[in-house]
Amino acid sequence: FYVLSFSTGMITGCAFAVVSFSVRDTAAGGRLYAFDLAGSFIGAFLTAIVFIPVLGIRESLLLVAGIKIISAFLIFFIRNE
Secondary structure (H helix, E strand, C coil): CHHHHHHHHHHHHHHHHHHHHHCCCCCHHHHHHHHHHHHHHHHHHHHHHHHHHHHCHHHHHHHHHHHHHHHHHHHHHHHCC
16 A cells, blocks of 8 residues: 555656646746646545545546546647647
């Protein structure tokens, strides 16, 4: 459990760092951080209040995995254009 928690935290932190370095406008850092916090709030809220009680843990994990696969797909193809 500790290794899994550490790994997901490390991946999330690295993803935020990569996005921060890709933004060329230095004033956008505060907005980027605000969007990151807002997204984490909305994700935690929806997961705890909607997804797990309605779908269950297994289906919620599959839904989140699907969302991450779609976002990785979009990032890959938008960046390669």
